[in-house]
Amino acid sequence: MSNIVSTTETFVRDLFKEKLSGTFTYHNLTHTLRVLKGTNEIIENSKINAKDAVILQLSALLHDTGYIESRENHEEISVRIAKEFLESQDVDKETISGVKECILATKMNHEPANLLEETIRDADSSHFGKKYFQEVSEFLRKEYSLQGVQEYSAQDWRDATIKLMVKKHQFYTPYAIKEWQPQKESNLAKLLKDKKKDKKKIKKEKLKAELKAKYKDASPERGIQTFYRTALRNHIKLSDIADTKANILLSVNAIIISLVLSNLLSKLDTNPYLVTPSAIFVLSSTITMILAVIATRPNVTRGKFTDEDVKNKDVNLTFFGNFHKMELSKFQWAIDELLKDRDYVYSSLTKDLYFLGKVLDRKYRILRWTYTIFVIGIIVSILSFAISFKASGQSVEEVTKTIVNP
Incomplete structure (x- = not known):
């Protein structure tokens, strides 16, 4: 089964190279390999059998292939592409079904139902618990801008990220909670500190402008x-x-x-x-x-x-x-x-x-x-x-x- 993982990685590399738009500065091959790496980290430190490990690895590689066609409902498109590819490689139906469920589990509002879904969710958002979090986050903001999804100022993007990290995101697997959660909290603390610093700066500039205007009017x-x-x-x-x-x-x-x-x-x-x-x-x-x-x-x-x-x-x-x-x-x-x-x-x-x-x-x-x-x-x-x-x-x-x- 390890050969199918290698074959799938080659397939995804070629697919993204030929069909993925250059405006995808976040959802690209780099992100896919980062998710695969996170998946492997959790597999190595969890009680996951070999067959489930292959399902997770295939899901990590194929979960964003739907972006070659559309941003909307890309998970369903990814499931279709994964199904067609894996069937062409004579992969058994049980594995294909497991890959399908894992890919659909990467939807933002989906609540994972088992260890496999928890693993792929944690791997997909592993950058929240990494030191390179800020750089990766900027790639996503740039992608939204290039594709006309939404323009965010640096302050608005920071506020939206804080809201996401506090209210919507969480790690599920014991490994992610132990190894990635502390760094996530450190990243969140830095964002909150920057926000507080900006608030003070804005307040100071506003006060300065008011005093300047008042001085000009009164003098x-x-x-x-x-x-x-x-x-x-x-x-x-x-x-x-x-x-x-x-x-x-x-x-x-x-x-x-x-x-x-x-x-x-x-x-x-x-x-x-x-x-x-x-x-x-x-x-x-x-x-x-x-x-x-x-x-x-x-x-x-x-x-x-x-x-x-x-x-x-x-x-x-x-x-x-x-x-x-x-x-x-x-x-x-x-x-x-x-x-x-x-x-x-x-x-x-x-x-x-x-x-x-x-x-x-x-x-x-x-x-x-x-x-x-x-x-x-x-x-x-x-x-x-x-x-x-x-x-x-x-x-x-x-x-x-x-x-x-x-």
């Missing part, structure tokens, strides 16, 4: 910083907008003056009625350009400060114009002094905000005048051209020909 510092940050950003953005507007006016009026000078200047001798409107047009554009340049013209500051200025908090170190001519060592010293005093920091930010506002006020006042003069100049120039054309007595076609043609 005025955050609101103050947000105010300065928002106000300064808005001022800088408005300054950029003002510079952009001034650059647009510069570009437009430069083009206007170029066109006027290139097209009308050479015709003023023969068309004197164009002198006044052209002069108004060029003058308004020139004034507009000058005001646009003034609006964007940078103000040069002395770029130096004294030790007394820092000590008296009279210098604003947030603006480059107050320190660009200072040596690095002096500037570093001044910054160190600034950072030591919270009130000095906020005072500097306030000054920076105030003077940025003053600069913006100047820019936008000049820009307002610039746009006003530009619009008025355009309107007056057009009216002047219209009056001059009418006074000259020329038709629209003649005037257009005079302006456009070189």
Whole structure:
């Protein structure tokens, strides 16, 4: 009968190699051989006769072959595969019947009825009482994930395993209780310890988050910083907008003056009625350009400060114009002094905000005048051209020909 065990092992090896999916990271040949090893341990240390030993060994090898077809009801499929294989090997019906009963006994909720069923159940779950329990358990979690059975987080899987070990699993045979139960209890104790440690960590992080949120809500510092940050950003953005507007006016009026000078200047001798409107047009554009340049013209500051200025908090170190001519060592010293005093920091930010506002006020006042003069100049120039054309007595076609043609 020992030959049938060897033949069956070869059969299972080939079957799993050819037909078992690679997603079975737990229910595979390694698990099968582990169950066979556990079965042999119990057989060697129990009063089990040779015939029953063969039944157990065959059951250990064939009990998970049904996974090649389906996870659902794999025990029944395993019974069918085992029956067909063993009959092809001329195994007697009594042995085949015993193998069938042992395979069906591996169902999770089945209560073993005899020593053989107890043995195969203990061997099938022997990893609970081994030092490599954690690694094997992770293989099963990975299998569930790969096959879309269920996704478990590390904490959820640990909790489910603890529940299984405490409420559903038990060893039945005297050998398993004596040899594997102590290690199972050690494995369970480690899981419980890890769970307790995680609970403390989660509780600590939750408390830390609550205190942090409470501190942020209660502390005025955050609101103050947000105010300065928002106000300064808005001022800088408005300054950029003002510079952009001034650059647009510069570009437009430069083009206007170029066109006027290139097209009308050479015709003023023969068309004197164009002198006044052209002069108004060029003058308004020139004034507009000058005001646009003034609006964007940078103000040069002395770029130096004294030790007394820092000590008296009279210098604003947030603006480059107050320190660009200072040596690095002096500037570093001044910054160190600034950072030591919270009130000095906020005072500097306030000054920076105030003077940025003053600069913006100047820019936008000049820009307002610039746009006003530009619009008025355009309107007056057009009216002047219209009056001059009418006074000259020329038709629209003649005037257009005079302006456009070189």
